[in-house]
Amino acid sequence: MNTVRMGLIGAGGWGAGWGAMHARTYAGMTGAELHGVADVDAGRAQAMADKFGARAYASTAALLADPEIDAVAVVTPDFAHDEVLLAAARAGKHILAEKPLAMTVEACERIVAAAEESGVALMVDFHARWSPPLYKAWEAIREGEIGAPRHVYYRLNDRIFVPTEMLPWAGKTTVLWFVGSHAIDTVRWLIGDDVARVYAVARKGLLQGRGIDTPDYYQSMLEFRSGATAVIENSWILPNSMPNIVDVKCEIVGDDGALYVDQSHNRALEKYTGTTGSYPDVFVMPSIYGAQCGFAADSIRHFVDCVREGRTPMITGYDGLMVTKVICAIEESIRTKQPVDIA
Numbered sequence: 001m002n003t004v005r006m007g008l009i010g011a012g013g014w015g016a017g018w019g020a021m022h023a024r025t026y027a028g029m030t031g032a033e034l035h036g037v038a039d040v041d042a043g044r045a046q047a048m049a050d051k052f053g054a055r056a057y058a059s060t061a062a063l064l065a066d067p068e069i070d071a072v073a074v075v076t077p078d079f080a081h082d083e084v085l086l087a088a089a090r091a092g093k094h095i096l097a098e099k100p101l102a103m104t105v106e107a108c109e110r111i112v113a114a115a116e117e118s119g120v121a122l123m124v125d126f127h128a129r130w131s132p133p134l135y136k137a138w139e140a141i142r143e144g145e146i147g148a149p150r151h152v153y154y155r156l157n158d159r160i161f162v163p164t165e166m167l168p169w170a171g172k173t174t175v176l177w178f179v180g181s182h183a184i185d186t187v188r189w190l191i192g193d194d195v196a197r198v199y200a201v202a203r204k205g206l207l208q209g210r211g212i213d214t215p216d217y218y219q220s221m222l223e224f225r226s227g228a229t230a231v232i233e234n235s236w237i238l239p240n241s242m243p244n245i246v247d248v249k250c251e252i253v254g255d256d257g258a259l260y261v262d263q264s265h266n267r268a269l270e271k272y273t274g275t276t277g278s279y280p281d282v283f284v285m286p287s288i289y290g291a292q293c294g295f296a297a298d299s300i301r302h303f304v305d306c307v308r309e310g311r312t313p314m315i316t317g318y319d320g321l322m323v324t325k326v327i328c329a330i331e332e333s334i335r336t337k338q339p340v341d342i343a
């Protein structure tokens with residue numbers, strides 16, 4: 001296949017709006033074409049199709065029925081992945097699913113089974129695996145430079161802007177699904193192992209007071225099968241005066257060394273204007289001379305390359321399933337105030 005004709009399902013912020021990561025990446029790369037767009041909001045699908053020179057479909061079913069579409073990106077809200085992913089797999093389309101794969105273990109299992117049955121590629125967009133500093137940390141671990149990894153601290157927090165202003169459906173998800181899913185996948189990938197047991201706490205209050213019924217933050221302890229441990233922190237209540245929307249820190253201590261990553265406050269660029277100071281994003285989604293760069297685009301391009309060359313993507317439905325298992329176990333641990341084993 002020379003060119004992968006992509007269908008974008010979900011033309012909101014990340015797919016085609018403020019981030020437009022999917023639309024801009026397909027439209028700007030060799031080997032892919034943004035062929036069509038579908039959204040429950042037909043006007044939004046049409047506007048995005050016009051903007052990117054694609055076709056708008058009246059429904060997801062119509063897009064999936066088009067034999068000219070080779071693969072789809074599912075960029076609907078976290079709670080609206082399941083049915084779209086199942087329909088895409090049954091329609092025989094290769095699938096790039098936004099994270100999380102789905103919000104229940106049963107739904108993930110059904111989606112993975114449907115993709116296997118249809119023989120389509122299924123990748124979950126855990127793009128931190130393409131982050132330059134995290135990749136160099138992963139490589140150092142693989143090359144034995146710090147010995148066996150023993151304990152990890154990973155923080156992925158957002159300004160309160162995200163649940164209160166950016167995401168209209170924040171009350172239907174949690175910071176654990178929204179960014180914790182990235183954190184859990186990244187730590188699994190860094191350690192190279194699966195999680196055996198979790199223990200976690202979460203607290204509600206600040207966001208509830210603003211009418212958004214979702215926890216303010218989670219602190220989760222993960223035990224891996226190897227005995228390695230990780231502490232993961234995900235908060236949605238950072239003050240809006242922070243210089244970045246996200247705060248990402250990672251520390252990995254091994255038998256023979258340690259690695260420290262600061263992806264968000266690294267100060268590669270400090271910008272001070274008359275009124276504000278900020279550290280603009282240079283890793284995730286910078287646009288350079290109008291071209292979409294950064295690791296959020298790299299993971300999308302990896303999916304397209306895999307479909308074009310008939311390769312299995314580096315991140316599969318299994319990874320999505322395992323992350324959902326960990327998140328569901330964390331929720332159970334919070335409910336029961338007990339450690340929870342993962343089968």
Ligand SMILES: NC(=O)c1ccc[n+]([C@@H]2O[C@H](COP(=O)([O-])OP(=O)(O)OC[C@H]3O[C@@H](n4cnc5c(N)ncnc54)[C@H](O)[C@@H]3O)[C@@H](O)[C@H]2O)c1
Nearest residue numbers: 010011012013014015039040041075076077078080098099
């Ligand atoms: N990889 C990342 O770092 C990253 C960043 C932001 C968002 N995301 C993920 O992308 C997804 C979308 O997030 P967003 O911020 O763009 O949300 P959004 O609300 O801005 O956009 C979602 C779009 O999906 C449409 N939609 C809803 N239900 C649908 C359905 N059943 N069928 C078709 N269209 C439907 C909505 O009308 C909307 O246009 C979420 O899963 C989110 O977690 C990933």
